Amino acid sequence: MPTRIQSQARPDTLLLNMGPxxxxxxxxxxxxxxxxxxxxxxxxxxxxxxxxxxxxxxxHRTYFNLLPYTDRLNYVSPLINNLGYVMTMEKLLGxxxxxxxxxxxxxxxxxxxxxxxxxCLAAMAMECGAxxxxxxxxxxxxxxxxxxxxxxxxRMTTSYIRIGGVRADLHPNFDTVLKxxxxxxxxxxxxxxGLLDKNKIFLNRTRxxxxxSAEEAVAFGWTGPCLRSxxxxxxxxxxxPYLVYDRLNFEVPLGERGDNFDRYMxxxxxxxxxxxIVEQAAVRLPRTAGAVIADGIEPAEAIKDSRKKRVRRxxxxxxxxxxxxxxICSGILAEGTGYVxxxxxxxxxxxxxxxxxxxxxxxxxxxRPPRGEVYFSVEGGNGELGYYIVSDGSDQPYRLHLRAPCxxxxxxxxxxxxxxxxxxxxxxFGSMNMIGGELDR
Amino acid sequence: xxxxxxxxLLRQKFPREVKEAFTDLGDEVIIIEQDSLLPxxxxxxxxxxxxxxxLDLTCVDYLGQEPRxxxxxxxxxxxxxxxxxxxxxxxKKELRIASLTELWKNANWLEREVYDxxxxxxxxxxxxxxxFMYDGFEGYPLRxxxxxxxxxxxxxxxx
Numbered sequence: 001m002p003t004r005i006q007s008q009a010r011p012d013t014l015l016l017n018m019g020p021x022x023x024x025x026x027x028x029x030x031x032x033x034x035x036x037x038x039x040x041x042x043x044x045x046x047x048x049x050x051x052x053x054x055x056x057x058x059x060h061r062t063y064f065n066l067l068p069y070t071d072r073l074n075y076v077s078p079l080i081n082n083l084g085y086v087m088t089m090e091k092l093l094g095x096x097x098x099x100x101x102x103x104x105x106x107x108x109x110x111x112x113x114x115x116x117x118x119x120c121l122a123a124m125a126m127e128c129g130a131x132x133x134x135x136x137x138x139x140x141x142x143x144x145x146x147x148x149x150x151x152x153x154x155r156m157t158t159s160y161i162r163i164g165g166v167r168a169d170l171h172p173n174f175d176t177v178l179k180x181x182x183x184x185x186x187x188x189x190x191x192x193x194g195l196l197d198k199n200k201i202f203l204n205r206t207r208x209x210x211x212x213s214a215e216e217a218v219a220f221g222w223t224g225p226c227l228r229s230x231x232x233x234x235x236x237x238x239x240x241p242y243l244v245y246d247r248l249n250f251e252v253p254l255g256e257r258g259d260n261f262d263r264y265m266x267x268x269x270x271x272x273x274x275x276x277i278v279e280q281a282a283v284r285l286p287r288t289a290g291a292v293i294a295d296g297i298e299p300a301e302a303i304k305d306s307r308k309k310r311v312r313r314x315x316x317x318x319x320x321x322x323x324x325x326x327x328i329c330s331g332i333l334a335e336g337t338g339y340v341x342x343x344x345x346x347x348x349x350x351x352x353x354x355x356x357x358x359x360x361x362x363x364x365x366x367x368r369p370p371r372g373e374v375y376f377s378v379e380g381g382n383g384e385l386g387y388y389i390v391s392d393g394s395d396q397p398y399r400l401h402l403r404a405p406c407x408x409x410x411x412x413x414x415x416x417x418x419x420x421x422x423x424x425x426x427x428x429f430g431s432m433n434m435i436g437g438e439l440d441r
Numbered sequence: 442x443x444x445x446x447x448x449x450l451l452r453q454k455f456p457r458e459v460k461e462a463f464t465d466l467g468d469e470v471i472i473i474e475q476d477s478l479l480p481x482x483x484x485x486x487x488x489x490x491x492x493x494x495x496l497d498l499t500c501v502d503y504l505g506q507e508p509r510x511x512x513x514x515x516x517x518x519x520x521x522x523x524x525x526x527x528x529x530x531x532x533k534k535e536l537r538i539a540s541l542t543e544l545w546k547n548a549n550w551l552e553r554e555v556y557d558x559x560x561x562x563x564x565x566x567x568x569x570x571x572x573f574m575y576d577g578f579e580g581y582p583l584r585x586x587x588x589x590x591x592x593x594x595x596x597x598x599x600x
Binding site: 004047048051053055056057060091092216218219220221223232234239240372373374375377384386388390398399401403407408411412415440441 | 465466467468493494495496497499501502513515519522524526545546547549550551554558568570571572573574575582583587589
């Protein structure tokens with residue numbers, strides 16, 4: 001079956017495919033161009049090459065089990081995806097989260113935002129020929145990901161933010177690593193601004209290319225840095241403050257012209273604001289309730305002892321569970337509500353703990369929110385990341401829909417590149433920060 | 442009080458079209474008739490409410506209930522900083538509803554998505570085709586009667 005553009009093309013024009021496998025298409029997307037020389041007369045964007053049926057899969061998983069699938073949406077900032085889903089569930093359940101967990105969530109989601117923007121701009125700059133910028137930014141992202149890895153245990157597929165709190169407490173060495181990451185990122189941002197802000201090649205390819213007016217951006221449903229680059233003040237963190245964002249100082253940078261350069265600039269400034277937020281949150285983080293237990297008895301020994309009497313001594317947990325010890329749990333998880341995993345020490349050594357553990361993970365038990373529907377959104381790397389969940393009272397979502405910010409942004413691509421040159425597709429597409437996992441779900 | 446002012450106004454202005462208007466977990470929700478989507482949405486989009494941003498548009502399949510499909514729209518007003526959810530049920534005979542493409546440009550892809558995954562027809566949509574699935578895909582995958590692991594027939598290679 002011919003595509004729209006094939007059936008409508010003029011006979012004297014050239015049809016050119018960009019993608020689905022093209023070095024400048026981050027992820028798999030196909031742009032079909034109808035060309036008159038170098039000029040684009042028409043174009044058609046085809047998505048769906050990375051469609052994995054996220055929504056259908058989630059409807060067949062329990063509320064606890066589907067969390068890892070959310071990591072794989074926007075895989076550059078998985079923590080914000082976790083946060084969006086988890087906070088939607090907490091709104092449905094009416095769950096209060098301990099303050100320390102809220103601060104940790106803020107730090108983690110801002111770090112993810114920085115890594116998201118770094119990746120987007122790194123790729124965009126590289127495609128414009130600035131390979132140094134790409135390497136600098138990847139270096140900064142490594143430092144950010146070091147912090148994330150040390151806290152969550154994974155670089156990308158984190159599943160760290162859980163319903164009711166976070167999976168584990170921060171590493172004892174967290175402050176030092178975070179400080180280093182912030183320092184390095186600041187230095188990189190300064191270097192990059194020096195390299196690109198007045199760079200003639202970069203400016204020629206981005207300034208006044210693919211301009212969007214505020215009205216058009218709103219009509220296309222744009223949110224996030226792309227909308228703000230057109231001068232519209234809308235940030236979910238300011239408009240509907242969640243977590244502790246209303247207690248932290250930060251600004252929302254705006255663009256003026258809505259072109260590629262403004263989208264670059266807004267992201268650069270936003271990263272500086274995110275660093276500010278991280279610094280404030282790290283200072284104001286409430287102290288943890290208990291210290292990490294350095295010397296406890298081995299779990300095998302504790303299990304053996306528990307057959308005879310209740311174990312009162314602290315138990316050493318495996319490194320995978322580090323930071324989720326019983327004395328820390330109450331500070332980072334909404335304990336005792338039945339919506340969070342009970343502490344492992346109890347599961348190992350007491351019968352009540354074991355029953356609780358089984359009931360939490362058993363099909364048909366576990367997290368069963370009341371009937372109803374809920375929409376909640378957080379500010380993701382690309383814009384408003386919203387979840388719409390319909391619950392029928394069982395332990396699986398009846399319907400789970402993701403409002404993917406990048407879907408709305410990419411839908412404007414055809415309009416943006418119309419009448420421009422082939423070379424303009426590259427920075428325009430780069431500045432949109434299309435993420436296949438989020439776009440196609 | 443200010444919160445419910447809009448819902449009261451909608452009840453008065455559209456007594457026939459708006460079936461229910463209530464607040465659910467802090468979100469304002471209205472349930473409207475299938476054929477009155479455009480007038481209600483146009484009213485909300487204009488002055489003074491300015492619900493100018495179409496946040497989201499999706500569908501829910503309530504298999505076994507009648508009417509079965511429910512369309513869900515989320516609008517956002519940048520000036521008032523408020524969200525609104527509009528829901529409408531589609532009658533079984535006509536799985537069709539007015540398209541919002543003339544009001545919002547992102548409705549084009551969103552409606553293609555719902556058409557692709559649920560098989561709802563949008564009247565007045567300029568280019569209603571599948572968006573995620575390929576041409577020749579059989580059935581509508583997000584419907585509840587579509588099994589999770591259903592296999593699709595092989596397609597012949599194109600010439």
